[in-house]
Amino acid sequence: MVFTTAIKYFFQRIIWVCCAALLCACGSSQQAxxxxxxxxxxxxxxxxxxxxxGAWESALIVGGLPRCQRRYALPGQQKNKFSLDVYRPExxxxxxxxxxxxxxxxxxxxxxxxxQTPPPEPGELIGHFQVKNNQLQYVGSQPEKPHxxx
Numbered sequence: 001m002v003f004t005t006a007i008k009y010f011f012q013r014i015i016w017v018c019c020a021a022l023l024c025a026c027g028s029s030q031q032a033x034x035x036x037x038x039x040x041x042x043x044x045x046x047x048x049x050x051x052x053x054g055a056w057e058s059a060l061i062v063g064g065l066p067r068c069q070r071r072y073a074l075p076g077q078q079k080n081k082f083s084l085d086v087y088r089p090e091x092x093x094x095x096x097x098x099x100x101x102x103x104x105x106x107x108x109x110x111x112x113x114x115x116q117t118p119p120p121e122p123g124e125l126i127g128h129f130q131v132k133n134n135q136l137q138y139v140g141s142q143p144e145k146p147h148x149x150x
Contacts (some may be wrong), residue, residue, distance in 0.1 A: 027051050030136035032129050034086060040065040041107045043094060045084060045129045046073070047136055058082060060105070060112065062097070068110035074098060082131045097122065113117030 016020040035042045058074040076098070087095040089109070096103040102115040102122075113145040127140040 027054070027126075032038065032136045032138040034127060034129075034138045034140075036107065043086065043091075043105070045081065045082075045136060045138075046123065056082070060084075060103075062105050062107065062110045062112060064092075064107035064110045067108070070112065072105075072112045075091075082129065083131040085125060086129070087122040087124060087126040088126050091120065093123075095119055095122040109117050 003005045009040050032043060033042055033044045040063065042061075042063040042065075044063065045058060046061060047056045060072045060074055061069065062072070063069045082099065085097040087097070089095060092107045094105050094107075096105065097118075102118050103112060104115065104119075105112045115121045125141050127138055129136065129138050131137075
């Protein structure tokens with residue numbers, strides 16, 4: 001009887017450990033990229049979820065290769081309503097908008113900072129990072145094509 005009770009508790013512990021390992025392994029990670037040029041310069045957004053149904057932690061990776069590459073947290077993004085507009089006021093400089101938050105980053109130095117007030121002229125909207133069908137993606141802005149008249 002003592003032997004069967006020990007085996008029972010042993011298997012219960014194994015089941016609990018397997019369930020905990022399975023729960024911990026259910027996290028997720030998503031990435032989306034905007035490639036600026038052929039030299040490897042890019043902006044990327046990475047979203048990590050520690051466990052299924054948990055909060056997403058978002059970060060911007062500024063890749064000003066070969067000089068620098070840095071990762072910056074993007075706080076305050078909602079679960080599936082992630083949106084980050086990308087503007088280019090001049091080559092190598094990007095202004096980012098996430099709701100009421102505005103940021104500026106440079107590929108030259110990989111600097112990143114938040115604006116205290118929205119910029120009056122953010123530049124040309126070149127695209128945005130968004131979650132669509134539960135997947136993070138970058139969507140570039142397409143200039144309108146002129147319609148041919150019949």
